[in-house]
Amino acid sequence: MGQDGSARHPEHQYLDLVRRVWEEGSTRIDRTGVGTRALFGATMRFDLSDGTVPLLTTKRVFWKPALRELLWFLSGSRNIRPLVADGVHIWTDWPLAKYRQQTGEAISAEDFELRIITDDAFAERWGDLGPVYGAQWRNWPRYTPTPDGQFTREPHGHDQISTLVHQLQSNPHSRRLIFSGWNVAEIDQMALPPCHMTYQYFVEDKRLSCILYQRSCDLGLGFAFNIFEASVLLHMLAKQCKMLPGEMVWMGADCHAYLNHEALITTQLQRDPRPFPKLHITRTPDSIFEYKFDDFVVEGYDPHPAIKLPVAV
Numbered sequence: 001m002g003q004d005g006s007a008r009h010p011e012h013q014y015l016d017l018v019r020r021v022w023e024e025g026s027t028r029i030d031r032t033g034v035g036t037r038a039l040f041g042a043t044m045r046f047d048l049s050d051g052t053v054p055l056l057t058t059k060r061v062f063w064k065p066a067l068r069e070l071l072w073f074l075s076g077s078r079n080i081r082p083l084v085a086d087g088v089h090i091w092t093d094w095p096l097a098k099y100r101q102q103t104g105e106a107i108s109a110e111d112f113e114l115r116i117i118t119d120d121a122f123a124e125r126w127g128d129l130g131p132v133y134g135a136q137w138r139n140w141p142r143y144t145p146t147p148d149g150q151f152t153r154e155p156h157g158h159d160q161i162s163t164l165v166h167q168l169q170s171n172p173h174s175r176r177l178i179f180s181g182w183n184v185a186e187i188d189q190m191a192l193p194p195c196h197m198t199y200q201y202f203v204e205d206k207r208l209s210c211i212l213y214q215r216s217c218d219l220g221l222g223f224a225f226n227i228f229e230a231s232v233l234l235h236m237l238a239k240q241c242k243m244l245p246g247e248m249v250w251m252g253a254d255c256h257a258y259l260n261h262e263a264l265i266t267t268q269l270q271r272d273p274r275p276f277p278k279l280h281i282t283r284t285p286d287s288i289f290e291y292k293f294d295d296f297v298v299e300g301y302d303p304h305p306a307i308k309l310p311v312a313v
């Protein structure tokens with residue numbers, strides 16, 4: 001739908017939301033101090049059935065770091081080191097701010113990343129984000145009671161992704177095809193509590209659909225990554241479970257635009273969307289955890305130029 005000019009391009013759902021947030025959103029001081037305009041509660045739907053992947057076209061989205069981030073989540077890692085080693089910088093600001101604050105050292109981001117890559121002990125101490133996404137997806141802690149009324153932590157937690165794959169295959173009509181990063185008991189240990197926090201799946205005639213619930217959405221930066229990654233994951237799960245991709249439904253709660261992202265309005269909203277690209281996954285490994293970056297091809301991506309936006313830390 002929308003790719004041949006006969007219907008509205010699905011990217012207008014995003015552009016309309018950005019416009020509405022900017023025009024009607026309430027202006028608020030947020031945690032970062034930058035300030036946002038925000039609306040509460042929005043839905044978008046994207047049809048992935050013909051291999052489409054919703055990669056915004058009204059600006060160039062750097063999908064390679066996004067794909068690397070998704071594979072990093074699936075690996076269960078909670079340390080920025082593997083990302084930095086792959087040239088992905090999107091998570092560096094948080095550990096960097098913590099390092100500067102706790103040591104008083106005015107280290108540059110480049111030098112900090114260099115130490116993360118070259119110094120094992122430094123990476124372990126300062127590159128850790130706490131039990132964020134990947135840690136919860138793959139290793140949600142499990143405790144067993146001991147006779148003295150205490151609890152011990154099991155060496156292996158719940159692997160929510162393995163369970164999901166197994167359930168999709170064995171019980172596709174289940175209403176419990178869910179995984180979540182929102183581990184209430186561990187929120188205070190995380191560099192940032194999860195934003196894209198709950199994923200639920202639905203199977204109809206071998207077609208796999210997903211709803212992502214996102215509690216907090218930075219429409220200028222985060223959204224483009226989040227909708228792409230959730231859609232790639234849907235394609236991967238479908239392939240892994242011998243199903244076909246269906247629909248990607250996105251539900252955002254606090255949908256906001258940062259006040260220093262006005263280029264969204266002055267530049268991006270003036271542009272006409274172009275056809276979404278297609279995603280090809282060239283290999284089906286034995287397990288969902290064995291996909292490699294080079295197994296993914298994005299075909300036919302012809303976006304408008306990139307728009308540089310500052311990230312609120």
Ligand SMILES: Nc1nc(=O)c2c([nH]1)NC[C@@H]1CN(c3ccc(C(=O)N[C@@H](CCC(=O)O)C(=O)O)cc3)CN21
Nearest residue numbers: 062065089090091192218221222225307309311312313
């Ligand atoms: N304020 C804020 N917005 C976010 O989207 C966000 C956070 N914080 N904190 C945690 C993660 C990190 N994420 C990020 C952080 C930075 C970019 C970013 O700077 N993207 C640029 C360039 C990416 C690159 O080439 O490295 C972009 O133009 O999309 C994207 C997602 C998403 N999340």
Ligand SMILES: O=c1ccn([C@H]2C[C@H](O)[C@@H](COP(=O)(O)O)O2)c(=O)[nH]1
Nearest residue numbers: 031193195196216217218222223226
């Ligand atoms: O995947 C992500 C991660 C983060 N964000 C945005 C949403 C907010 O602007 C900040 C997080 O701040 P909170 O105060 O914890 O809500 O990061 C995103 O859009 N997508």
